[in-house]
Amino acid sequence: MKMKRSAKILLILLGALLLAVLVVVANVVRSRSQVRGVEVDIRRGSTPALVADQTVEDSVLAALPTLLQQQVKSVDCDAVAEAARRVPFLTNVQSVVSVSGRVVVRADQRRPIARLFHGDRERYLDREGAIFPVSRLGNCNVLVAGGDFVEPLRSDSLDSQLTALWQLASYLDAEHRYAQLIDQIYIERDGDIMMVPKVGDHVIELGDAYDLDDKFSNLLAFYRKGMPRAGWDTYSRISLKFKGQVVCTKK
Numbered sequence: 001m002k003m004k005r006s007a008k009i010l011l012i013l014l015g016a017l018l019l020a021v022l023v024v025v026a027n028v029v030r031s032r033s034q035v036r037g038v039e040v041d042i043r044r045g046s047t048p049a050l051v052a053d054q055t056v057e058d059s060v061l062a063a064l065p066t067l068l069q070q071q072v073k074s075v076d077c078d079a080v081a082e083a084a085r086r087v088p089f090l091t092n093v094q095s096v097v098s099v100s101g102r103v104v105v106r107a108d109q110r111r112p113i114a115r116l117f118h119g120d121r122e123r124y125l126d127r128e129g130a131i132f133p134v135s136r137l138g139n140c141n142v143l144v145a146g147g148d149f150v151e152p153l154r155s156d157s158l159d160s161q162l163t164a165l166w167q168l169a170s171y172l173d174a175e176h177r178y179a180q181l182i183d184q185i186y187i188e189r190d191g192d193i194m195m196v197p198k199v200g201d202h203v204i205e206l207g208d209a210y211d212l213d214d215k216f217s218n219l220l221a222f223y224r225k226g227m228p229r230a231g232w233d234t235y236s237r238i239s240l241k242f243k244g245q246v247v248c249t250k251k
Helices: 002-032 053-063 077-084 160-174 212-230
Strands: 038-043 090-097 103-109 112-118 121-126 131-133 143-147 182-187 193-197 203-207 235-239 247-250
Touching: 038 053, 053 077, 053 103, 077 090, 077 103, 112 160, 121 160, 143 160, 160 182, 160 193, 160 212, 203 212, 212 235
Parallel strands: 038 103, 112 143, 143 182, 203 235
Antiparallel strands: 090 103, 112 121, 121 131, 182 193, 193 203, 235 247
């Protein structure tokens, strides 16, 4: 019995050793093989497609023109990911080489929270504060934002006006019950934020982008209790600037 058990253990060990050798040989052969192409995997969630897979592949091959002639072991995945990041619609970009020898680019498509009109330029703004182009492939139904901007639009950082718009847009993106009330936001040169509601012929003066929970709670309460009695066409302006108050201006 002991001999049979020892022989069984020996066979298991030999099988494991053989498997390990085969894996090493396969990896060596794979590393010396030529790259078999580029594969793009973009996670879009519920957002319409804003960029085509081919556009990402073209960006990678433009930056690394010899990629398809390289051996798998020579592929610089960091350089591939960096080339893919030049496509402004992408975030969380990574690159690996698959078992089949294809260079795989994985990324998330940015999800816009506002469509920004800045002078003669039109851009999207996302939850990360990134500004990126609108797309010919798809159109996102998001909050419209604009303003009397002091500084030129930059893609690498937000100035104080755009930061305020981003804070408000992010808040509305997270608070759907309030987002359903607002159609457009606009920031004045002095930093005051104005909002255009989806219902009613008036504007809402928000002030700054602080104490948003209180301001929107007051607005919602006024819409539910005050507006039905006064009438939706009574006021031209509703101000939320003053803490704990809703100040209305009649037409």
